[in-house]
Amino acid sequence: MTPPTLSVRDLRVGSPFAELLHGISFDVAAGERVGLIGESGSGKSLTATSVMGLLPETLTATGTVRLNGVDANLLTAPERSLNQLRGNTLAMVFQEPMTALNPLMRVGAQVAEIMTVHHTEPGRRQAWERAVTLLAQVKLSNPRAAAQAFPHQLSGGQRQRVMLAMAMANNPQLLLCDEPTTALDVTVQAEVLKLLANLVADRSTALLLITHDIAVVAEVCQRVLVMYQGNIVEDGPVARVLTAPQHAHTQKLIAASDLSAVDARGRLHTRSRPVIVTPITPAVDSAQRTIEADATAAPILPHRAAHQHLERGGPPVIFNAVAGAPAIRVRALSRQYRRRGGGGLFAPAPVVHGLRDVSFDVAEGQRLGIVGESGSGKSTLMRILCALDRPSSGTVDVLGQPIGTASERQLRDFRSQVQIVFQDPMGSLDPRMKVRDIVAEPLHNVNRAEVRARVEAQLSAVGLDADVMGRHPHQFSGGQRQRISIARALISRPRILVADEAVSALDVSVRAQVLNLLADLVDEYQLTLVFVSHDLGVIRHLCDTVAVISDGRIVEGGPTADVLDHPLHPYTRQLVGAMPSMHQLARRVSN
Structure with a gap:
């Protein structure tokens, strides 16, 4: 028999205080696509970094990791030998590209460097x-x-x-991908996943795909490994695991992945919500589940917009026009940037259009979702709404106050009413501050006793105990850090909450908890919510109205169910068609 491309036997990883991986073993054959799924902290990334020989010095690994054609245990191989393998025979795509890319080098030079270091191209120009x-x-x-x-x-x-x-530059024998599509919109995700599948098929490259998204595994992989607390608890073909999971943890992961499965209040199934967990069966029709979910969700607000298809180049149209004073009023908003270094030595820097002639209203208490591909203008719009950026032209009024002409003092008052939750909580929380100080930071002119009481109450509201107040951000999981970010955003009792990809980096079970938390808090505080995301499933679950942005323009908008079930614009149809469905995937893989 042909030996596997990757063979892992009895892999154990430990710190001075605890064992983190408990003797896991698995193989990946040439050309095989294997998915590795599990919650944050289950050991997925530790497994990949062990294979690559990139464990931090504080951790130790025992066992064997062998690559076909390499006569050495990668766990004990010298660094010089590993350097010859990395980027050539085996390659890895990390979850956080900004930490893996050199900020001082142009990206083309960084891609070319992979080939020049390993001499896979004859010269720098090639x-x-x-x-x-x-x-x-x-x-x-x-x-x-x-x-x-x-x-x-x-x-x-x-x-x-x-x-x-x-990663693909030198046609590696083994490709490890650690959450490679977390930050991608659904259309690009579909293209990248197809690209990955074609790569391993054309070159017989072995693929180990680490993700928290079961739909991604079902889309790409033939086999799936499920990790829980440092152990592999289930191993089998994707079709069997998706439709008939054996382990209780796998069943919970699949239940949390299904955003159409909700309880009587429209809340998702989580560990804290006792439910009868049943595997996804291909016989269940996804459209019927959506109808049932809509029937149990919160009623749609009467001010929601009619379904609109906005023609490019046509007359300016106000999306979601609201009678009376809206919470947010945007008219003819445009934002241009100049990209430095792209026009040559004497040529003017090229202009990048972030937003183009955008006009819309958001009513008090509305839940507006904004979707679009990476670079479409979603985050630019979010920053302008929060007064973190200024438009090139047009006007923005938030709670009756024009943002473009506001003074610094007016902006301080404004920011107490409009708060934001960012995608990366670790990047938005000061690592030197304790949780009590992070959450209390927006409070001004409040005595110490009241500050402590409000911080404790807010932490309790997001599901954290008061004893976390003396800890620092690095001592929490990703989901807990996002809860801290939400607590900080709501401590000043804002009227508007803006969330920019607030759940895209979370595993499915934590995502369900955070989405339920947001829904509960929006209802309790009567917040107006603007939720920016590339995940249409999240938007369908949380928002009553949706705006679709492409190339800096709103191309379609209206009630969420109408837009996603009956898209009018070709770009919206492309987004909806690329959105992975658990039930469709279950039907397909079972055939």
């Missing part, structure tokens, strides 16, 4: 041209201009595509 080709293959628009950009000039999804291009 490596550069190959880098541009790879950037085109991962669907970066205008790849030659993108190659000239620095990492900070690209969106999160664009940076992740650069990482994929770097």
